[in-house]
Amino acid sequence: MKITETNVTGLTHSFQIIIPAAEITRSMDVRLNKIGKTVQMPGFRKGKIPLLMLKQRYGRAALGEVVEDQVEKSVQKALTDAKIRPALKPKVTLDHFHEGEDLSIKVSVEALPKIEQLSIEGFSLDNLKADISEKEIDTRIEKLKEHSKVPVALKKPRSIQEGDVVYLAYTISLDKKVIDKKEGEGAPYTVGSNFFGIEFDASLKGLKVGDVGTKDVILPSPNFGKDAGKKAEITYTIKEIMVLEAPSLEVLSNSNGFKDVAEFKKALQESIVSHYDSYSRQNMKRQILDRLSQDHQFEVPQGLVGMEFEAIWKEHESFEKDEGNKDAKPLSPKEKEELQAEYRTIAERRVRLGLLLAEVGIQNNIKVTNQELGKALYEYSMNYPDHQKEIIEYYRNNPDAMTTFQAPIFEEKVVDFIIQKSKLKDRSVSIDELMRVIDEDDENLDEKKSDQKLDEKSSKTSVKKVKKSS
Template sequence: MQVTEKSSEGLKRAFAVVLPAADIAARRQARLAEIGKDLRLPGFRPGKVPPKIVAQRYGQAVMGEVLERSLDDAARRIVTDRGLKPAVQPKVEIVNWSDGADLEFNLDVELLPEITIPDLAAIEVEKLTATPSEEEIAKRLEEIAKRHRNSEPVEETRPAVAGDLLVVDFTGRIDGRAFRGGSATDMEIEVGGAGFVPGFTGGLVGLAPGETREVTVSFPEAYPAEDLAGKTAVFEVTAKALRRALPPSIDDALATKHGFADLNAMREAIKGAIQREYDQLSRLRLKRALLDKLAEQARFPTPEAMVEAEFGAIWQRIEQDMKAGQLDEADRGKDEATLKAEYRGIAERRVRLGLLLSEIGRANNLTVSQEELKRAIIAEAQRYPGQERKVLEYYQQNPQAIERFRAPLFEEKVIDYVLALAKVSEKAVGPEDLMRDPEAAEA
């Protein structure tokens, strides 16, 4: 094999390679002989088919197989012999080949950069912390009580007013046709309340039991169901009963109803749930601050192919959001060129940080154990109450699917390792400050 380095620019290497015709022919003969050992054809004993007939029948298919394997083997040898570390699969392009001639091809390789790990102990980050207030706990309790409050019939005969509970049947139609999910019977709806298509509950004001009314609404452009987004629907609503919501009771009975010993136990459980939410948000903020610090010190070139692949995945999602009218508020009004430039920058940052985190993990022998993967799968199954067994069986039957957990687990492990070395100070803030977008705050 003759290998000539054509160019070396940045992370890119280009080689011109020539594989001798004799090597190709030898591989082809060896493969045909291998096939002939077990070949069965009418008129011949097993394994005794003449080589000429084997070549006539399988020569073309074998040649394609031999060429592919020869190219792969040659590319692997070049990479190994020169100690190269490809960032992505090397690109092979056949330049010249004909039966009986040398195989000439070009090999383009983009390498991983040399990465210097920064002084992790010198990194300084601030961890924001928050604790639930009595007002927040009381608000959560009130929300739970309101969702489970009782109601009573309205004895007087009168139209519904905002805040009443109206029991209705309704059917929604678009262009005269009923649509999936647009009908219900005996549904209790808070007149003027939230949770429905804008304008629907408000259109029930003044409707009395026994009456039927048409309520016209327009689904928002960003409505989750794409077949309904932006369309106008007419709902035929029949009122069947009028009820009055009773004031929510926040007492031991409410706590017992939800499986707690008393109201104090329920309050402590709510406090713990809110604290876990705050701790999770605190972790996200801390991780973001740490990644910003690492990005500042990650001064190495990024493989163009990796950036393009990352950008392609991001841009595909952006295009989908554009079509669905769900583009982020910050992106609306920007032209395509501006958006592409911004998201290409995001793609480059992700690739650079990914390479740095990978190198930190490799240099410090950080790995994801089978036990950690198992715990991640169990946690995933618990997200689907009642279907846990099916989820677990899916991953047992599809071991390759488990790999989707490895990368995020590895990243979190590296983040924990860096945080253990870095200088982390804590700052107590209110929940509002913890939830505020840092970029929005700076703006």
């Protein structure tokens, strides 16, 4: 086998590889003899079939397998000898081959850049700590009480008001045919929910227990399936009027499993602190990414940049289709070109950051454990309770699919490692100030709503490629 590196341009390496005909013939004989031990042919015992006859019947298939195997081995040897970690799968083209002659192929491969030993010991990060005041805790408690309201009987009889829960005995008819009915004590209906429309809710206000009424309504979706959107008639009787009442702090504490108010407020404070600590970590991650990007400039594989750009552009197009301004004029060719150039710059930054984070992980022997992968897979499968078992089995039987979970876990472990090695400067800030910093991070990254937090995702593709190549 003769391997010649014919050209190096940036990160792209080109090779010409010649595999001697004798080597292919020898591999063919080995392959055919192996086939001869497993197949049967009339007039011959298994394992005693002449090589010539095996070649006549199985030669074409065997040759294809041998050539594929020889090409794969030769390409791998070329990469190993040149100490190349490929960014993407090498591109192989057949230069020359006829049976009985040497096999000549051309190989083009883009290498991952060689990154020097990364030092992160000198990192200094602002650790913004949200100041959780008693007022914030009280505000959260009031919100919890508001969401925990339950209907209770009126202390004194009165007419229906906005926000009341009214029990209605009703009959709904469509084209004079009853399609829904509730008798007896009736069913609860919250006035102000506008379930049957604003006009229906308005017609209930001022009525009292025992009052009856008839009203045309539009059937809502999805409760009425194929009849949704159709005009129907509802005839009802007011059976009971109840008012929504928030629980006391003691009842709220007990209903959430706490022995007293003090324990409940302490747990709530810890929950709030944890919530805003996640934003603080997000800001520290931004500082790390900015520092890495600033300190390390190197050529990145354009193949990875192209893949990242395509992902960003598809995200942009999807956003414009689903949430963009429907009346906005299409981009002119020049505007589109400028926007794509901007997104390509973002793609290059993402790839560079992904490679740097991956390299930090490799140099410091950071790994994702099977336990961490299993936990991530289980949490993901919980989103699909009806197919949880099938999802878990699919991912466990498809190692490549598991990288969907491995890459983000690996990246976050690297970020945590850098934070642990950094000098943290704690600074107490108000919640408003912390959120203002987070918003500024997003705005500085990209003013376009469709592409906020692009760098927060980093380049999972880059992380995956480096880990596979290492």
